[in-house]
Amino acid sequence: MNRLIIASAGLLGAAALVAGCSSSGSSSSKASTTPSTSSSAPAASSALHTQNSQFGQILVNSSGRTLYLLTADKGNTSTCYNACAAIWAPDLTTGTPTSSGVTASMVGTTARTDNTTQVTYNGHPLYTYAGDTNSTDVTGEGVATFGGTWYVVGTNGNAIVSSASTMPSTPAPSSSGGGGGY
Template sequence: MNRLLAFSAGAVAVAALAAGCGSSSSSSSSSSPTPSAATSAAGLHTANSQYGEILVNGSGRTLYLLTADAGTTSNCYGECASIWPPDTQVNAPASGQADASKVGSTPRNDSSSQVTYNGHPVYTYAQDAKPGDVNGQGLNTFGGTWWVLDAHGNPVTTVPSPSGGSSGGGGY
């Protein structure tokens, strides 16, 4: 009897695991992406935005580069890093159109490591309240300009249109 219960419990566990892993979220809607647990665990990936396919972190937050950075060396510390937090999810594999071979890390002066993509340190923006926000695009602060990155790790240098327009967009 105990063997039968153990087998039944094991079969239920395997079925639950298969159901969780086998879900296919192949939605390609243009609404704000809410990353699934599988996407969040995947690390860097791309998402569709008003600027095309851009790089986002495992939480779906938009990633930016700062033009004032020199190669893989970050120049964003103190007040800058409180507004533009460095992405520190090091060793997270890339998925989707992001290229895992372009993911790296660079040491910071506080002994932490920062994620790099295509040789650029990457950051989130504190004013991006949710996945899909791109409020930092084109801002000129802390000695440089902040740009979202495309799937290849290149800056997307399209500036947002002035507010007051009727585009209605506001994210992905």
């Protein structure tokens, strides 16, 4: 499966080179009513929950999928677009996110340059990982790609940094306009 993910990342990187990538973002908290052009359709109102994992209590979305943060993001501004967003889908919403078992004051949103609205927690844009095939998977932990490292988000809103990565790094597009600063 790792080869499939790495091969997919390479193909997506090639497509990104042709299409061009954007790495700019916005930090507005207004919700967008424009339909999503990202790899996953936004929930009308996204929900954050907690779930037990091998790393302790972590954040998950309304489908039980593990949520990650990217160290390359600048504050609450996402740097993950195009090929990056095809693998690391932003947790999108068209309304106010709801929460259960998390600190409600840490839940927010940020406007993306593709006219969608991404859920944030403790100021970090949140993502799911295509390599997580089951709701309890955390296979994106410690993956270094797209200009940063991906970490599972703890209930305190910070990265859970494990002692060993669960999967090798995947290649990022090599053009100067790629997601995450590449």
